[in-house]
Amino acid sequence: MRNISLAAVCILLAASCVNAPQETATGETTREPHAGPIRIGFSMDTLKEERWQRDKMLVEQRAKEVGAALDVQVANGDDAVQTKQADNMLTKGIDVLIVAPHNGEIAASIVEAAHRKGVPVISYDRLIRNCDLDLYVSHQVERIGEMQAEYALSHVPKGNYVLIGGSPTDYNAILLRKGQTRVLKPAIDKGDVKIISEQFAREWKAEEALRITEDALTRTGNKIDAIVASNDGTAGGAISALEAAGLSGKVLVTGQDAQKDAVQRIVRGTQTMTVYKPIMPLAYGAVDAAVKLAQKTPVDTHDKINNGKKDVPAILITPVVVDKSNVDATVIKDGYHTRQEIYGQ
Numbered sequence: 001m002r003n004i005s006l007a008a009v010c011i012l013l014a015a016s017c018v019n020a021p022q023e024t025a026t027g028e029t030t031r032e033p034h035a036g037p038i039r040i041g042f043s044m045d046t047l048k049e050e051r052w053q054r055d056k057m058l059v060e061q062r063a064k065e066v067g068a069a070l071d072v073q074v075a076n077g078d079d080a081v082q083t084k085q086a087d088n089m090l091t092k093g094i095d096v097l098i099v100a101p102h103n104g105e106i107a108a109s110i111v112e113a114a115h116r117k118g119v120p121v122i123s124y125d126r127l128i129r130n131c132d133l134d135l136y137v138s139h140q141v142e143r144i145g146e147m148q149a150e151y152a153l154s155h156v157p158k159g160n161y162v163l164i165g166g167s168p169t170d171y172n173a174i175l176l177r178k179g180q181t182r183v184l185k186p187a188i189d190k191g192d193v194k195i196i197s198e199q200f201a202r203e204w205k206a207e208e209a210l211r212i213t214e215d216a217l218t219r220t221g222n223k224i225d226a227i228v229a230s231n232d233g234t235a236g237g238a239i240s241a242l243e244a245a246g247l248s249g250k251v252l253v254t255g256q257d258a259q260k261d262a263v264q265r266i267v268r269g270t271q272t273m274t275v276y277k278p279i280m281p282l283a284y285g286a287v288d289a290a291v292k293l294a295q296k297t298p299v300d301t302h303d304k305i306n307n308g309k310k311d312v313p314a315i316l317i318t319p320v321v322v323d324k325s326n327v328d329a330t331v332i333k334d335g336y337h338t339r340q341e342i343y344g345q
Contacts, residue, residue: 145179
């Protein structure tokens with residue numbers, strides 16, 4: 001996405017404002033506007049998927065461009081490790097904390113600990129629930145679920161559907177399912193669509209999606225018409241089960257993230273679509289907002305999302321549907337992948 005300018009990030013920001021946390025009656029520390037390099041902590045759940053490696057690279061790139069000192073810690077899917085790493089960064093004296101949580105409920109304790117030290121927290125990509133969160137920077141997650149279901153219905157308006165969700169500890173998986181269900185419900189109510197399975201894949205694992213799909217194929221005698229997989233990893237697991245059943249390319253399969261292997265599957269015809277989420281505006285927007293929060297400068301936002309405790313100011317970036325018809329005009333044009341990587345030419 002080398003051709004996305006910094007101006008594009010600015011376009012994402014509009015209307016209302018959010019400030020860093022102020023002193024409260026609970027004894028939270030308050031800080032004066034920062035002098036010198038801003039110290040940003042970035043607590044990440046994982047680097048397992050290709051997209052998270054991109055997030056890390058782009059956050060590092062933007063932090064360097066704005067002269068901020070960045071500390072990145074990766075928890076590898078362990079809530080206790082993520083909490084400890086966040087505590088260590090707070091002890092070292094960071095000015096603002098960006099968190100991509102493993103578990104959006106458990107990570108509320110990270111926000112509380114940060115606020116006790118007067119450190120504002122940005123929830124990155126995944127929403128941290130039931131806490132006094134300062135800012136949420138993500139893509140339009142429910143809309144992604146809607147886009148997946150809309151695409152499926154437009155191409156397979158009737159038939160047996162399998163819904164494969166992501167990790168139940170990731171609130172994004174819940175939001176995706178909410179969007180998918182909203183779109184599919186009228187067709188379900190009419191009897192046009194029958195949901196064979198609607199399970200969640202633990203930790204977004206492909207092998208979980210493989211198991212879910214194999215079970216659905218067994219129970220229906222291989223009569224599956226569409227699989228609404230919530231991301232490209234689970235799509236890959238589902239496609240492995242379809243290949244073993246001789247149904248590769250014959251069943252519609254959705255995805256999300258525009259991973260390289262998924263886009264390769266799309267051009268081969270085994271995966272039908274994915275949802276492309278530009279990472280540069282997300283990463284750059286989070287770093288730019290972090291700097292403003294550390295400096296006690298208002299952050300322009302254009303949306304809000306309720307996290308169970310409050311309406312959190314949010315910057316939500318628009319995703320894009322990608323299928324065989326527009327691979328060149330989207331992920332390749334943006335430089336997200338090269339033509340050589342996708343087509344081998």
